[in-house]
Amino acid sequence: MSDILNQLHQVLEQRKGAAPDSSYVASLYDKGLNKILEKVGEEAVETLLAARDTDAGGDPKALINETADLWFHSLIMLAHLGLGPDQVLAELEQRFGLSGHDEKAARSERGD
Numbered sequence: 001m002s003d004i005l006n007q008l009h010q011v012l013e014q015r016k017g018a019a020p021d022s023s024y025v026a027s028l029y030d031k032g033l034n035k036i037l038e039k040v041g042e043e044a045v046e047t048l049l050a051a052r053d054t055d056a057g058g059d060p061k062a063l064i065n066e067t068a069d070l071w072f073h074s075l076i077m078l079a080h081l082g083l084g085p086d087q088v089l090a091e092l093e094q095r096f097g098l099s100g101h102d103e104k105a106a107r108s109e110r111g112d
């Protein structure tokens with residue numbers, strides 16, 4: 001299931017050598033980190049608005065589309081900073097099965 005994240009990451013890496021007018025991803029790299037972060041923020045807001053609409057009985061497809069936009073732009077942000085989905089997936093895997101309450105308690109015991 002997560003294969004598409006890695007496939008997409010490979011495309012995002014390839015786009016680092018592309019001309020901005022030939023690719024949306026290359027055009028974002030060219031505009032720089034602030035523009036990428038602006039897009040991530042924009043997509044996050046659109047996602048939460050779509051979640052509210054879905055909760056009010058709207059079409060969940062809009063929420064799925066906005067979440068895909070958010071994940072896509074988050075992957076661009078990671079790639080721009082030399083990171084990829086593997087690191088995030090490994091972090092989720094490490095957390096898997098550990099209750100959020102237990103993790104928080106362990107953190108406050110360590111004084112983090």
Ligand SMILES: N=c1c2ncn([C@@H]3O[C@H](COP(=O)(O)OP(=O)(O)OP(=O)(O)O)[C@@H](O)[C@H]3O)c2ncn1[C@@H]1O[C@H](COP(=O)(O)O)[C@@H](O)[C@H]1O
Pocket residue numbers: 008011015022023024025026068069072
């Ligand atoms: N998954 C996506 C994807 N999702 C969304 N988008 C683009 O992301 C943009 C989203 O921006 P908005 O929703 O804000 O719409 P907009 O008003 O057109 O955008 P702005 O003018 O505000 O920047 C749109 O242009 C979408 O087409 C994507 N563009 C590319 N991909 C993947 O990335 C690959 C590489 O894309 P290119 O680099 O463009 O070849 C593609 O093959 C796809 O697999």
